[in-house]
Amino acid sequence: MSIRIRLLLSFSAVVAVAIVLFVLTAFLSSVAVTGDMRSISSFYNIHYSIHPLTDEEESIFLDLKYLAKQDPAQLNDQELLASYDLKLKMVQAGLFVRQDDTITYASPSLAEPKMGEALPQYDAANYTIRSTLNVGNRFFSYAKFDFPFPNGEQGSLYVMRERSPWTEIVRTLLPILIVVLLAVILLTGLLLYRYVTRSIVRPLDVLRRSAEQIKEGDLQFELKPQSRDEIGQLSMTFEEMRRRLNESIQLQLQYEDNRKQLISNISHDLKTPIATIKGYVEGIRDGLANTPERLDKYVGTIHDKVTDMGRLVDELLLYSKLDLKREPYSFETIDLATFAQDAAEEIGFELGGQGIQVEYEMTANTAPFDKAVIMADRAKLKRVVDNLVQNSAKFMDKEMKRITLRVGIDAGASAAVLEVEDNGAGMRGEVLPHVFERFYRGDDARSTHTGGSGLGLAIAKQIVEGHGGTIEAESSVGAGTTIRIRVPLAEGNADMRAGGGE
Ligand SMILES: Nc1ncnc2c1ncn2[C@@H]1O[C@H](COP(=O)(O)OP(=O)(O)O)[C@@H](O)[C@H]1O
Ligand SMILES: [Mg+2]
Structure with missing residues (x-):
């Protein structure tokens, strides 16, 4: 398996594990906070259903609840309700009272045309006291108490608080956030993969190609290390090896050249006197040296040439011994x-x-x-x-x-x-x-x-x-x-x- 594929696999594994861990953590933390195995999207709902009001609001709610239990008639008193509403307004909450199907008191700051439909039904057992509700684009958390009016009409009392639009945004954006998060994980993985490929696989590729070039006998290139890391050092060592190899081959070629030159020089220097000697010997054979003086001259020249050749061979021998360091010195x-x-x-x-x-x-x-x-x-x-x-x-x-x-x-x-x-x-x-x-x-x-x-x-x-x-x-x-x-x-x-x- 190539390194590239191995890297791709390992990065995919990392991304997969990250995603699984992310989902698991989100799920577990929502369970941990809510104590309920519900999906993460209901997390905020659950949170605000448990704590819909602040302590101050809660104490006002409890006052009102007490009133509703003891003396429900008072909840028809608009002035009293307005005074409670004012107190709630100070802590950014509001009050709603419903009698049968008509809302008899609505906090002006929280009033919404569709509020009547959105408010939960009457429930004499007061089963669900705290919860959240959506009206249009607004999001509220509330505490409610249902009670009978003295005349038998069904009364409901709501202390309500509008929740930050952020909460809503987060709620609606949660799926997008998750997608973005996954995209970030994926992108990071991809970038890392690219980075590692660039810094490891590519230089290795270059090295492999260089080695192939050397195998083919081409040493006339230069390998420039791209980094100072281990791979860069490897490239540097490789380049050094190429350089030395090239040098030694060049030296070898030069030696070869020298040797050829030497042989050609020796042959040339031996050929000339041999040609002369041959000429004179042929002269003697053909009877050209017909007087004793001529013969003497011919033989003399031959002797000189032979002596020259002898000296040349001696010198060559000495030179070659010296060159090969085979000539002993006695110091x-x-x-x-x-x-x-x-x-x-x-x-x-x-x-x-x-x-x-x-x-x-x-x-x-x-x-x-x-x-x-x-x-x-x-x-x-x-x-x-x-x-x-x-x-x-x-x-x-x-x-x-x-x-x-x-x-x-x-x-x-x-x-x-x-x-x-x-x-x-x-x-x-x-x-x-x-x-x-x-x-x-x-x-x-x-x-x-x-x-x-x-x-x-x-x-x-x-x-x-x-x-x-x-x-x-x-x-x-x-x-x-x-x-x-x-x-x-x-x-x-x-x-x-x-x-x-x-
Ligand atoms: N004293 C000198 N004066 C002038 N030229 C010289 C002298 N010594 C050497 N040379 C030159 O150097 C060359 C090489 O000398 P050497 O190796 O002794 O070869 P060779 O004497 O066989 O020619 C000579 O051929 C000559 O051209
Ligand atoms: Mg000389």
């Missing part, structure tokens, strides 16, 4: 200053032949320091410096070729800084953000056949990050490039001896 304490100094010396020796000057500087831009002790994998750190220096050497375009290694300590004294600066060609602004991406090579690098896999900086970045550090590039076209590495200082940097103990 030791290293003074970066000494390390950079040694590296500069060694690299300077290697690159001296190409006319490149390699210098080491203790930087002036950071706080003064003696040592910059870090925890590092010496071989991998050397690999980073080699990659950077190789790039610098590759993109040299000046007569005076210079590479500077510079070490410092960050202003916050929390990280050691190593800069590799060159005065080469530099990079354009739009290239800079991408240089650390794997397989990324600047247009110049592609067009000038400088070689390289585009993995050098990506590997450098992986290694630096493996040390908990950061790497950034700064460059201006024509002026040169600076790659800056920050690695956290080891604890107790100040009292460490330099060089890791070699």
